[in-house]
Amino acid sequence: MATKQNGSVIKSFEILGLITHERPEISASVVAEELALTQSTAHRFLTTLTSLGVLASYRRGAYCLGPRVEELGRMEQDTNPLSSVVRPVIRSASDDLNESVMACRFSTAGPICMAVAASHRPFNVDIKVGTILPLHSTAQGKIWLSAQPRKDRFARLGAYTLSKHTKTTLHSVEALHDELDAIRDQGFAVNRAENEPNLGAVAVPVRSVDYEVVLTISAFGMINRFDESFVETAVQRLQQAAQAISARFL
CATH class of the missing domain: 1.10.10.10 (Winged helix-like DNA-binding domain superfamily/Winged helix DNA-binding domain)
Structure with a gap:
């Protein structure tokens, strides 16, 4: 009961x-x-x-x-055992890729940023811990949606507005489902200025021992740096980071 x-x-x-x-x-x-x-x-x-x-x-x-x-928020960042595992892993990935890297967990509202490692570039995209990201127009959200069966996606997206944030945002449910199927098969998602103009991202899932997607790890920055060569390099490095987190905590 x-x-x-x-x-x-x-x-x-x-x-x-x-x-x-x-x-x-x-x-x-x-x-x-x-x-x-x-x-x-x-x-x-x-x-x-x-x-x-x-x-x-x-x-x-x-x-x-x-x-x-505010006090509880600071305490959560300092004492959350998962955060303490994630932070050094994404810091290392950020240093290797020379781009900012974030980890997101999931909520009913969308992916929530739980940790960020900013790059050492002179100018960075400012993402704060606690920021909730859209489902349909971010690499992080698409990773989570791609892990759901199609019927569950339809149920979820049926009550969700596919806002067109930029000219590249997918706002057709069928087109989005096709992309989500491809993401599920290839194991990573790319955001090409779909949520914010000139900003790109690539994300991979972090899976539990039951193979459930529990977090995402993503690199993000100016879209002109996210060419095919960088995406390939980033996917490999982020997958290493995801495996390290799974091995240490999940």
């Missing part, structure tokens, strides 16, 4: 999920409307989370993320 989940904890995290880069502050009215709560219940959740330091209020009736969240 499954353990019953705590509804108040779930609701608290749903409230935190309402805060985004586009909406850094929320109010009791926003919480009540979007989560179908009464004003009094929404206010009680907000004041409780504020008293714990999870939220902070610097303007009357407005709430943003509090210092406790």
Whole structure:
């Protein structure tokens, strides 16, 4: 018998999920409307989370993320056993490739950056830990989608908007499925300026002992450097990194 989940904890995290880069502050009215709560219940959740330091209020009736969240974020990076394995591996891969390398884990919202090793180039693409990447227009997202059976992909993409971020973004479901089949067969994915103009990436899966995709490792940088020769070199080096992570932790 499954353990019953705590509804108040779930609701608290749903409230935190309402805060985004586009909406850094929320109010009791926003919480009540979007989560179908009464004003009094929404206010009680907000004041409780504020008293714990999870939220902070610097303007009357407005709430943003509090210092406790930042503290927990730093602690997660310092103490997460998987992160401690991943960071030196991607640092080494970044140094070898002279490009930035990131590791992503998966969530229902899309791949989440869990660690980044920036290249030593004068200018780098700035990806922050915690950034959620689109599924259909990034190499990392395509790796995860390619590992799913076609029927599961259709179910997932049916509720997903294939936004056309650039002129090279695939926004046809059938065309995307064909590419995902090819990615599954070849074992890597390439992003050729599909999510951001002039930016490219190549990603490979990190698999568990059960052969499930649990992470991605990817190199990313300016698209003009991601020619076929570099992609081939990057795939080989990233696959070595993926194997090292699997051997040490998974």
